Structure formats: structure tokens, C-alpha cells
Amino acid sequence: MTSLDLLLSRFSTDALMEPAPTGDVLHDILSTAMRAPDHGKLRPWRYVLVRGDARPRVAERVVASMKRLDPAVDPAKIEKRQSRFSTMPLVIVLGMHLRPEHKIPLIEQELAVGAAAMNILNALHATGFGGVWVSGDVTYDPELAAELGFPAPHKLAGFLFVGTPRPGAVAPKRRSVDGYVAEWTGSPVQFDADA
Numbered sequence: 001m002t003s004l005d006l007l008l009s010r011f012s013t014d015a016l017m018e019p020a021p022t023g024d025v026l027h028d029i030l031s032t033a034m035r036a037p038d039h040g041k042l043r044p045w046r047y048v049l050v051r052g053d054a055r056p057r058v059a060e061r062v063v064a065s066m067k068r069l070d071p072a073v074d075p076a077k078i079e080k081r082q083s084r085f086s087t088m089p090l091v092i093v094l095g096m097h098l099r100p101e102h103k104i105p106l107i108e109q110e111l112a113v114g115a116a117a118m119n120i121l122n123a124l125h126a127t128g129f130g131g132v133w134v135s136g137d138v139t140y141d142p143e144l145a146a147e148l149g150f151p152a153p154h155k156l157a158g159f160l161f162v163g164t165p166r167p168g169a170v171a172p173k174r175r176s177v178d179g180y181v182a183e184w185t186g187s188p189v190q191f192d193a194d195a
């Protein structure tokens, strides 16, 4: 498989089983973050690894956040979120170490975090692992962010659920990119995707 085939075959999945990457392999996967485009070399990405017994403890914090944000939250939602955070082989908290005072605009700092996360998702796929980036309202709860190590102005960008894709996991069909590309010839462009 060529490098391009790898990129073209990646897909997200939460149908994950053990093992998650560990040791040198995990180190290599995370190292791809350091290759993300990063204006000003601010390196705003941060990764908190949640494994083993720490998972149900993080799940409790996530549930507390859900109840804080919506005291009438559906118990089924809580149950689902608690179970996923407690049982995914590895949870990587995506943190953003942001510098609002810096001349590099915040949007560019946040985009760099997204680009780094994408590298990690591709590296997981390249090494036979898999994952999915999830967020939800809790991602934007400053109290949860602080509990995980990101007090304001720092923030969360979400969570990566990581493991080995269950057998039979197949990539969903993709649209052609053609509708998302246009050539500029002097007038504002229009995209078939938006027609």
C-alpha cells in the first residue's frame, strides 16, 4: 500500500477493541503531531493519556460535567458516555495550550491543534490501529478543561478514542472531492457541493 493509499483509506471508528498502541509505537504515533503546520512554532497541542483504571475516573468527571451543563440530562446519554469513556482501550484528551496575547491569531493556534490531531489519526491508521475524534458539550466546559489540566485561557479540542478496529470495520463510501474544488477565473467561485 502506498502512502497515498493509506491516506485515502483512513476512516474513523468507535468499534474498537484492545490493544491500543503503547510504548515506542504510541510515541511514534504521537510524534507525528510535531509535524503539523504551526504558525509561530507555538506547538499548542497537548495530549493527556487516559488508560486502565484512570478511564472510569475520567468518565466520572465527564458525567459530572454533563450534569453541570444540563441538570435534566437524559440518563441514557449519561450511561452511554460513561460506558464509552470507561471502556475504550485508550482515551487521548486533546488539549489546546492557547496564547490569546500572541500575535498569531487564536484561530490559527486552534487550527494547528486540529492539524496535529489529523496526523495522529492518520498515524493510527498507518500502524494498524484506529480511532475517532469526539467532542460533545463537555468539550467546551471550562471546569472540565481545568480539571484535566487546561485552565482558561487553555481549552479542550475533544477526545480521541483509540484502539484496534474490530474485524469487519469497513470504510464508508466517500463522495468525490470534485464538488469541493473550483478554479478561480476572475469571479467568485461556486461549488457543486453547495448547489
Ligand SMILES: Cc1cc2nc3c(=O)[nH]c(=O)nc-3n(C[C@H](O)[C@H](O)[C@H](O)COP(=O)(O)O)c2cc1C
Pocket: 010, 011, 012, 013, 132, 133, 134, 135, 136, 157, 158
Ligand atoms: C472537532 C471534531 C469533533 C467531533 N465530535 C464528534 C462527536 O462528538 N461525535 C461523533 O460521532 N463524531 C464527532 N466527530 C466526527 C468524527 O470524528 C468522524 O470524523 C466522523 O464520524 C466521520 O468519520 P470519518 O472521519 O471516517 O469521515 C467530530 C469531528 C471533529 C473534527
